[in-house]
Structures are given as structure tokens and as C-alpha cells.
Amino acid sequence: MKCxxxxxxxxxxxxxxxxxxxxxxxxxILTDPPxxxxxxxxxxxxxxxxxxxxxxxxxxxxxxxxxxxWADDFVRILKPTGNLFIFTxxxxxxxxxxxxxxxxxxxxxxxxxxxxxxxxIFKAGFLNSCEMVFTCWNKKHTWNFISQSEMHNFVxxxxxxxxxxxxxxxHPAQKPVSILRKMIQIASNIGDIVFDPFMGVxxxxxxxxxxxxxxxxxxxxxxxxxxxxxxxGKELEGxxxxxxxxxxxxxxxxxxxxxxxxxxxxxxPEIDELNLFLNYKDA
Numbered sequence: 001m002k003c004x005x006x007x008x009x010x011x012x013x014x015x016x017x018x019x020x021x022x023x024x025x026x027x028x029i030l031t032d033p034p035x036x037x038x039x040x041x042x043x044x045x046x047x048x049x050x051x052x053x054x055x056x057x058x059x060x061x062x063x064x065x066x067x068x069x070w071a072d073d074f075v076r077i078l079k080p081t082g083n084l085f086i087f088t089x090x091x092x093x094x095x096x097x098x099x100x101x102x103x104x105x106x107x108x109x110x111x112x113x114x115x116x117x118x119x120x121i122f123k124a125g126f127l128n129s130c131e132m133v134f135t136c137w138n139k140k141h142t143w144n145f146i147s148q149s150e151m152h153n154f155v156x157x158x159x160x161x162x163x164x165x166x167x168x169x170x171h172p173a174q175k176p177v178s179i180l181r182k183m184i185q186i187a188s189n190i191g192d193i194v195f196d197p198f199m200g201v202x203x204x205x206x207x208x209x210x211x212x213x214x215x216x217x218x219x220x221x222x223x224x225x226x227x228x229x230x231x232x233g234k235e236l237e238g239x240x241x242x243x244x245x246x247x248x249x250x251x252x253x254x255x256x257x258x259x260x261x262x263x264x265x266x267x268x269p270e271i272d273e274l275n276l277f278l279n280y281k282d283a
Contacts, residue, residue, distance in 0.1 A: 007205065007215045007232055011225040014197035014218040015069070021077045026216075027142065027192035029074055030183060030204050032087040032173060034065040067092065070197075071099040077195070083143075083187035084136040085110075087175070096134040104136040112179055113156045133183075144186050151186075155179045160203075169223040171201045180207035188213055202228025209235045 010017055074084055084104075088096055093109065101107040110133040117129035137143075145151055160176040180203055188194060190212040196204040199217035201224050208215040209232060217232070219225040 005214060007209060007236060008217075009199070009202075009205070009215075009225070009229055009232060010218045011220070011222055012218060013220050017218050018070075018073045018077065018197055021073075021195075023076050024079050025193070026077045026195045027079055027082050028184065028188040028194045028213075029078060029082070029084045029086075029196075030180065030187075030194055030208075031085075031196045031198045032175060032200065032204075033067075033070075033198045034063070035089040035092055035173075036065050037089060037091065065092075067095045068099045071103065074100070075103050080138060081140060081142050082137070083141055085183055085187065086134045087112075088132050088134050090132070093132050093134055100134070100136050105138045107134070107136045108153060109134055110153045110155060110183075113154065114159045115156060116158045116161075137187075142187060142189055142192070144189070146186065155182060166201055166227055169201070169227055171224060171227075174201055175203050177203050177207045177210075180204055181211060184208055184211050184213060199228050200224050202231045205232040206235045210238075 078084060084100070086096055097107060112131045112133065114129045114131070117127045120127050157176050157179050160174045164176065165174055184194060184204075184207050192213050194204065194208040194213045194215050196215075196217045199205065199219035202217060202219075205215045205217050205228060215232065217228060219228055
């Protein structure tokens with residue numbers, strides 16, 4: 001019988017986990033993979049009386065990221081009615097276009113304009129106030145058109161600020177939930193599965209759960225994963241009367257830290273519940 005799950009969070013390498021996801025099973029992929037901007041940095045900028053301005057992004061952004069390695073699985077797991085939204089930057093959008101445009105009926109882009117970007121200290125160029133979102137879909141895709149005035153391919157908000165922005169662990173690319181909510185409202189329906197293979201601290205999950213979608217997120221960094229687990233769990237607790245905290249029986253190969261599945265229904269041990277979700281059976 002199909003599990004009536006609401007969330008599944010995994011601490012692992014999404015390159016491996018995505019291989020287990022069945023064909024045509026995801027309604028909406030909304031994700032924020034590395035931009036590889038750090039390698040172009042000239043270094044963090046020291047500021048008098050405060051912490052240095054982060055130009056290096058993070059260690060994980062220094063690792064070469066290849067969109068071409070993800071295209072086949074993104075296309076494979078997406079339902080015919082599904083949508084694909086990928087946050088990206090000027091140096092990557094052409095590569096996403098080259099490997100995905102010919103695989104869909106339509107590709108497009110959105111701009112997120114940050115109303116309070118970091119200042120340009122040396123005043124020698126434009127402020128980095130925009131980020132791009134590469135989007136793809138096929139004919140008859142899910143699409144909730146709000147109004148002509150609300151459907152520009154342009155969203156505007158401040159960058160993620162406290163108290164929403166986490167200070168520990170600090171994620172340099174944490175997105176504000178408000179813009180993610182709008183994307184999820186437009187490109188999915190209540191009960192749909194939203195998949196994020198680069199979960200970070202779980203902002204897509206918070207937005208998805210709050211809008212009545214089901215959420216599947218994967219994060220390789222254990223500190224980010226713990227933060228995401230807490231944030232998504234709190235959001236789910238706020239939208240459901242069933243208390244959190246069910247303790248699963250784990251196999252010897254699992255720990256409570258690396259898999260967190262739906263806590264509101266008593267399931268089999270987690271490995272079995274995960275396999276039910278993925279419609280996967282070991283040979």
C-alpha cells in the first residue's frame with residue numbers, strides 16, 4: 001500500500017540517491033546547486049569593525065560542478081506534467097541550457113532581484129543584485145497562473161535575513177522562503193512531490209510543507225542536514241496535529257542522523273519505508 005508520507009530527508013550523496021528514484025515520479029524539481037563562483041574570487045574583503053565580506057562562498061563551491069552529469073536523471077525522474085527550476089548564475093546558465101533545452105518543449109528563465117545586495121566596496125562595477133533560475137517544462141505541465149501582473153519572470157525580495165537566516169550553521173546561499181513559496185505555488189499542486197537534491201538548510205522543504213506539498217530533500221553536509229531536519233520538522237509540526245518524535249527501528253547500516261522520513265505515521269523500519277517511497281526493491 002502506498003505510504004501517505006509528507007517528507008523524506010536524507011543525509012547522503014544525491015548523485016547516488018537520485019539513481020534509486022523511479023522514472024516519472026517527481027512533480028517538481030526545485031533546487032539550488034553550486035554556482036562555482038568561488039574559483040573566480042579574488043578573496044574575501046576585510047571590513048573595519050566587522051567580519052570580512054564573503055567572496056569565496058564556501059569550500060563546496062570550489063569543487064567543479066558539471067550540470068551535464070545531472071541532466072539525464074532530472075529528465076528521467078520528472079513526471080510528464082512536471083516542472084524543473086534550477087537556481088544558477090551567469091557562468092552556469094549556458095551549460096544548463098545546452099544540456100536541457102532540447103529535452104523539453106519549453107525552457108525559460110526567471111530573475112530573482114535582491115533588494116538589499118552586498119555593497120560594492122570599491123565602486124568599480126555593478127552590485128551583484130540578481131540571481132537566475134533556469135526553468136523547463138513540457139506541454140500540459142502543471143501551471144497555476146496567478147494573474148498577468150503576478151506572472152512576470154521576475155521575483156523581488158531582500159536576501160535572506162535574520163531571524164530566518166541561520167547563523168549556525170551559516171549557509172552562504174540560503175534562499176528566502178518567500179520566493180520559494182511563489183515558485184512552488186505556480187509550478188505544483190497540493191500533495192505533489194517537490195524534490196531538492198541540494199537541500200542545504202532546508203528552505204525549499206519549509207516552503208513545500210507549508211503549502212501542503214510533499215517534500216523529498218537530500219543533503220551531503222551533515223551540519224546543513226541537521227539544520228534542515230530541525231526546520232522542516234518544525235514546519236510540519238505547525239501544519240499537522242500529529243506530534244513529531246516517532247522513533248524508528250533502524251537496521252545496522254543506518255543511524256537516526258542520516259535518514260529522516262515521515263514521522264506522522266507508524267511505518268516499517270526506515271530502510272523499508274524509504275524503499276516504499278522510492279518504489280525500489282533490492283535484487
